[in-house]
Amino acid sequence: MIKFIFKGLIRDKSRSLLPILVIMIGVFLTVGMTGYIRGFIEDFVDQNARLQTGHVNVVTKAWAENESMMPLDLALLGVDTLLTELQTDFPGYRWSPRIRFGGMLDVPDENGESKKQGPVMGMAVDLLSGNTDEIDRLNLKTALASGHIPREPDEVMIGEELAKKLELKPGDKVTFIGSTMDGSLTFQNLVVSGTIRYGVRQMDNVVMLLDLRQARSILDMEDGATEILGYSKQGVYSDEEAGKVRDAFNAKWSGSEDDFVPVMRRLRDEPTLGYYFTYINSFSGMMIFILILIMSIVLWNAGLLGGLRRYNEFGIRLAMGEEKGHVYKMLLYEALFTGIIGSVVGTAFGVAFTLFLQYKGIDISGMIQGGTMIMPNVIRAKFSPDLLSIGFIPGVIAMLIGNMLSGIAIFKRETAKLIKELEI
Amino acid sequence: MKLALKLAYKNLIRAGLKTWLNALALSFAFVLIIFYNGMIDGWNNEARQDAIAWEYGTGHLRNAAYDPMDPFTIQDGHGVLPEQYREHLTPILVWQGTLYPHGRMMPVLIKGIEPGQTTVKIPSGVLKNSTAGYPVLLGRKMAESAGLKEGDQVLLRWRDRNGTFDAVEVTVAGIFETNVPFVDGGQVWIALNTLRKMTGLTDEATFFIADENYTPTPVDGWTFVDQKMLLKPVTNLINAKKYGAAFMYLLLLAIGLLVIFDTQAFSIFRRQKEIGTHIAMGMTRGEVIRMFTVEGAMYSIFAIILGGIYGAPLFIYLAKNGISFPVSGDTMGIIIAPTIYSIYSTALIVKTFLLLVISATLVSLLATRKIAGMNPVEALKGKAL
Amino acid sequence: MNAFILLLISVLWTGLKFPDPNMILDRVDQNMLSTTKILEGRMIVYGKRNTRIITFRSYSEGIHKSFTEYLTPAREAGTKMLKLKDNLWIYSPAADRIIQLSGHMLKQSVMGSDMSYEDMMEDRKMKDVYDATVTGEETVDGRKCWILELNAKVEDVAYEKMKIWVDQLRYVPLREELYAKSGQLLKRVVMSDVKRFGDRWYPTKINYKDVLKNGKGTDFIITRLQLGVKIDEYIFTKAALKK
Structure with missing residues (x-):
């Protein structure tokens, strides 16, 4: 039929x-x-989660209150211990410490005199530890516009627009000028290994991506990070689940009067995004x-x-x-x-x-x-x-x-x- | 034509439910286009009005050395505007300073404004009425991030024109609520004369806000930026949202039109005999085509009526009561009112109306192509297609 | 008429009671300023979460030339700073580059202390910049001091008003207060542990504090001081920074 x-x-x-x-x-x-x-x-x-907020993120209370100023001196310290704790308490998440910091890139001429200078927003993530998942998370392979992803500690990637502005190409040497966590001036020679294009102006115009350990050494913040981002292993953000994780974590630390107590926030708590x-x-x-x-x-x-x-x-x-x-x-x-x-x-x-x-x-x-x-x-x-x-x-x-x-x-x-x- | 209209109307009404379903499908597109554009226009309008009311006035007369996007120009971007040019202008002096709320350091822009001015909505009158030594005004956002409330005293430090440090306890005389982030975040408003004394910049200003009676006259060392130029970034951003959404409702429209095409194509097939009869009775093919086209186009009219029936109360409600948004746009760097009142301009309604009618007509015309090649005898037998 | 006589007497009286302020400043300069000076010391920066100690050695000639080298901790070691009149260069061994600080970078704090690079740049003689008056006496740390009030006589000065407490016998300033034009106290410098170096007296502990900020300020402690020794001219050149 x-x-x-x-x-x-x-x-x-x-x-x-x-x-x-x-x-x-x-x-x-x-x-x-x-x-x-x-x-x-x-x-x-x-x-937003990949680049900035994670599904959840941990920062110090003091940093959270002054976030717009990116105050390095209020960053998290003792990150390793905190990481281990997070990994045991919340096995459903991957945790990745990062440092966001401001500074300046100085491009020297052949005599070592400053030729060009421009503000940068440093973003330090684990690139070189060998078992990092940040390269995939940040889509670095796709975002790579020229050159290669850093292989050495002193290699950095910068936003494509920034590279244009400073007339830099892969292989060029630059000096980063910034302040350490304690406020000292800090200088570091770096090599531009490649440029990245996210198609996001806020990134492409100012970002400098480098290895976390290198940033820690430049900024004199051993075992420190401005934030620890958490990503659900399922890959998808769930508001409810993230809320539970947040509440569980914060309950553990509640009652502490310390300004540097870690606090957890979820993606949606970011007011604009929420x-x-x-x-x-x-x-x-x-x-x-x-x-x-x-x-x-x-x-x-x-x-x-x-x-x-x-x-x-x-x-x-x-x-x-x-x-x-x-x-x-x-x-x-x-x-x-x-x-x-x-x-x-x-x-x-x-x-x-x-x-x-x-x-x-x-x-x-x-x-x-x-x-x-x-x-x-x-x-x-x-x-x-x-x-x-x-x-x-x-x-x-x-x-x-x-x-x-x-x-x-x-x-x-x-x-x-x-x-x-x-x-x- | 009158006959075609009459016939089309009768045919559609007789088809009953089917007609209304088709019209309903099309009406979604109609309602959505008006809803969305009305909302964006409302937002746009409010943002423009807020920007004008709080910040732009009829335009800004800027010191030529001052670039609002570059804080390094504040140091030198000020001067004395010759007396004869000052009519209908409200001077603003901008200076850098550091606020010390609760032992923290906070870089701020100090803005001097005449307490008696009425050109912009900054409630500068508060500065005149306050009995405090150094009354200042803060936007709510700024007050929140500094942790200050009305009546609080806080230390403000700055350097005068020669670089000499100066600092006083200022008193928060008032906190104002605004949707315009550009007059709020990181700014401290103070009486113009006070700031002039503080900095030693007698009679100077960084820029002037023009009122509606100002006529731009070229002055050496000053540039006039008119309202339209100032508003451009505001409107650009909002209009970008318009184009982004066009995709959505054009799709809806496409689906609605598909329904009409579908209906009309089938209806022509089904009504071959009728078409044959019409032709046999002396109608030209063109007339028959016109009749069917009008019938198809009439769906759009029905859709508009239908959309009007359930859309109008919604539109009226939105225009009167607005849509509330949970978060203000301050953090996004755009002006967004807490409640957006939709605006439905005649142009918007007429345009949408025409879009619907024309597209429906075209689609119906497309569906009638087969009639042109029809043999009336076969058609009468119902075998033409 | 009576009032005038009273005023005259009081002026004469104060004149008699207090020495000439410019004389005091001269004596302070005589004591403190040496043609050449090599100084070793440490800076203690009290942070919110930790305290850092930075040791340094500095060479200076007059008030326009100075050269400072940081010795410890390891990450600051080898950082050198050269000041020649209005110019300030920093050499970083990590980057092996000499960078001139200007503009907003001068507002940065020196090694995280309460002192900014800009604060270090002021090098005019107080007498040239300020009108001084002696306003009274006070005992500081058990030493009798003149209180000098200094009011700027030029316009381009960072602090319009200063108060200095000067040891009446040793001509060492023991305390300084820096004021804003409005009279608001901005910074306080406290000098103590005065020791004798040849025929001069020198404070070996200085606490520098930005009073508007929370915290304990920054301590400078002098561990070794050589005055009037010969310093090679080469030290005060940019080439010396890289060496």
Whole structure:
């Protein structure tokens, strides 16, 4: 019987092609759009987490209060002990200490006199310990615009725009001038090993990326870090879970009056980000809902019209003695078929589109200007398994419902009138 | 044409639920476009108004050596504007200083403003009425980050024009609430004459804020930056959000149009006999095409009516009560009011209306292509397609 | 008329009671300023979380030339600083570079202390910059002192007003207070452990404190002082920084 239905569908193009096409487009749009919105949010959150905040982060109380000034003297010390503690207490997270600090890059001429100077934002992460996951986390391999990722302690990567401004290229020597944790002036010769491009102005214009141990030595903060970022091993940020971790950690340290007591914050506690989170989440939820609703209407409509179009055919079939129930059943089988085919193809296209965006992205850098938030300049979609069903199920169901509703007409027809109707 | 309209209307009304479903699909796009653009326009409008009211006035007349983006220019970027040019201008003197709240050091910009000025909304009158020796005004954000409240005394240190240190206990005479981060964070507002005395910069100013009656006249050593130029970064940022969202609602529109195309294509197929009859009765193909096109286009009218029915209360509510945002935009460096009141301009509504009607008409026209090649006899038999 | 006589008498009386302030400043200069000076010492910086000790050796000639080399801790060792009139260069062995400090970098603190590089740059004779008056006597650390009040007579001076407590016999300043124009106290310098070096008296412990900031300030302790010794001219050149 399946074969029969299938043949019918193949031979009557208008019975198959158009409904399938409609469903396909609808499902494609639903899936693609959902992937796009999800990708946008996740990318946004993810990029902030990777570059700045982690899923959770630990800083000193004093640093948290003065964060905007990046006060090195208020940084965490005794990081190794704290790290071990974090690793035992929260095994579901990976922890990575970092140092953020300000300073200046001085470019010498051939006589060692200052040729150019520019402010930099230092970002020290573990690059050289051998078992670091920061290189992947920061997407350094993709972000690398020229040269290579530091292999030696005195090698640094700088933002591409900064490199342009200071006329630096890989292999050039620079001197970092800054203040140690204790406030002494500190100088360090460094070699630019490569340049990075994140497509984020706040990074590309000022960032200097270097190994954590080197930064500790430059800044005279042995066993120190401005923050320890925590990343869920599942790779996905969960607000609730991060909240639990935060509360558990802070409960342990509560009651201490010390200014340098560590405090944990989660991604969403960052006020700006938290707000965006809520906003985008609710907005995209609404969008997806509207999309699915509309698609259902479209598809239902398609089914309805398909049924109406075959009014004559059903008449003939009934006149030839086919049971009404059987005609109806066959109609639904057909609908299921076309629905599935359309949904499969539509989902496939939607997923392909999503995957394309996930890997290639759309550059929207022209649309974003200024702002202190780290906004991805390239929008990427995000594939998740539920995309396979998010368009598929409404696609099939809408088709079925459409045909069910339209098919009801079959039962209303009176056999006696059939011949009369068919005369014309 | 009248006939076509009448027929189209009757046909659609008779189709009942189906018509309304199609119209509903299309109406989402309509409502969303108006909702989103209305919100952005509202935001834009408020941001512009706030920026004008708090910071920009009708424009700034800047000392030529002063660049607001470069703090190193503050040292030298000030001067005396000749008396005859000062009409309709409110002088502001900017100076660097260090605030010592609770034993911490906090670099700040000290801004001198005339207590009697009314050009911008900075509540400078408070400075005149205060009995404290050195009354200052702080924005709420600044007060929070310094841990200061009204009535608190805090030490302010600065260097005068010769580099000599000076320091006094200033009193927080008032804290103002503003959506404009550029007059709040890291700034201390003080009476202009006080700051002039403090720094020894008699009669000097860094820039002037123009009121609406100011007519720009070129002055040597000063540059006038008009309101439009000043507002550009504000509007650019917000408009960028407009384009980002266009993608979303154009998609919705596309889906809505797909429904119409779909419906019309099927409807033409189903109504071959009717088409054949029309032609047989003497209608030209063009007339039939027009009738079907009008029918399709009419969906957009229905969509607008439908969208109006459920959208209007929403729009009116948003325009009256606004949408509240949990966090202010200070940290983002953009101006964002805590409540955004949507604005629906006639232009926006007309544009959206036209967009919908035109696109629906085009799509319907596209769907009628088959009629052109139809053989009326076959059509009458229902076998033309 | 009576009032005038009273005023005259009181002026004469103070004049009689207190010595000429410029004389005191001259005597202080005589005692403190040496043509050449080699000084070894340590700086104790009291931080919020730790206390650091930095040792140094410095050479100076007059008030315009000075050269300082940091000896310990290891990370500061070999850092050298040369001041010639208005210019200040720093040499860092880690970077093997000489960098001239200017602009906002002069506002940085010296080795995390309460003193900024800018504070070190003021090298004019007090007599040239300030009008001095003796306003009274006070006992500091058991030594009788004149209190000198100094008011700037030039405009481009960092501190408009200073108060100095000078030992009446040894002509060593024992305390200095630096004021803002408004009269707000900004910095306080306390000198103690005065010792004899040849025919001069010298404080061997100086505490320098920014009173607006929380904390204990910074201690400078002189462990060795040679006065009037010959210093090679080469020391006060940029080339010496790299050596």
